[in-house]
Amino acid sequence: MLEDKEIKALLIKAQNGDQIAKEYILENNINLVRSVVHRFTNRGYEWDDLFQLGCIGLVKAIERFDTTFSVKFSTYAVPMIIGEIRRFMRDDNPVKVSRPIKELAYKVHRTQERLQGILGREPTIAEIAKDLSLVPQEIVAALEANQSPVSLYASVFHDNGDPILLLDQLKYCDGQDNAYFENLALKEILLRLPEKERVVIQLRFFADKTQAEVAEIIGLSQVQISRIEKYALKLMREFMQTS
Structure with a gap:
């Protein structure tokens, strides 16, 4: 510089x-x-x-x-x-989001960057919500509103050479009008990961733990957790491409 x-x-x-x-x-x-x-x-x-x-x-x-x-x-x-x-x-973004939601998403991103500088790590949803005096659900809703939509015909998995589309993962439950996604493909990919990598991914993305918290739970350094996480995500991408 x-x-x-x-x-x-x-x-x-x-x-x-x-x-x-x-x-x-x-x-x-x-x-x-x-x-x-x-x-x-x-x-x-x-x-x-x-x-x-x-x-x-x-x-x-x-x-x-x-x-x-x-x-x-x-x-x-x-x-x-x-x-x-x-x-x-x-x-x-083809999905039009209301101005209040856009403004909230902007505040969330600014708070996320500020807390990361203070904490020296990526803040959790709960920490961002506490700082903004909001409930975690509002934070998640604001962040998801700014995400780009995914095509229902996007390929998410391959089974014996035949691609499984996102549309194939939709189902309707009795008594409910709303559809939701099954996580079978993701679960299968997770099961293919080595145990250490699988545990890190589950703690990071399913238990909403920071890298520092995962490091404390497993007994490794945050740098090691970061490397394991990157390697695990790389393996998951390869599994989805080659399956």
Whole structure:
């Protein structure tokens, strides 16, 4: 990363039309884009597309940054990058969400980022709800409202070479009008995981435990839990692709 004085001098040149200075700033701050994009993965968008949007946000930050302010360029650039990605997701979502829900989702994301900085780990739904004086169900509803819809014809599993669609996992219960998803495919994939990886996934995503809490339960470090979790998710993706 460039020093503050050096980057401000380059910013002045870039804002005056120096293309080389602009490209140099972009190259030296590209990791900002990568770190922000990782926050938005697994939301139904390609990583490359989000990366391009993040780069647009970085370019806008270069063009609009006021060098007279005593603020680091990275501090200004990160919200610009996030804003560009969120704006695209909001406009691209075919499901229209009410403004109060959108505003709540925005507060939830801001609180999530703030608590992560304070706690040094990803906060749980319960911790976010407590901070906002809301019930966990409201937090989950706000987050789910901003998720991209999934096609009912998306392939979720393969059985003897024949794909099982999301539509195939729907069923209706007696006396109920609402449909819900069966988790048979997911359960089968979980059973194929090694025991340690399976336990970590169950604690993290089904028991709503943080990596630090899982580490304490199992007796490993948080770094080890993070590695086990990444490996387990990688195995699950491979199982779904090769089954």
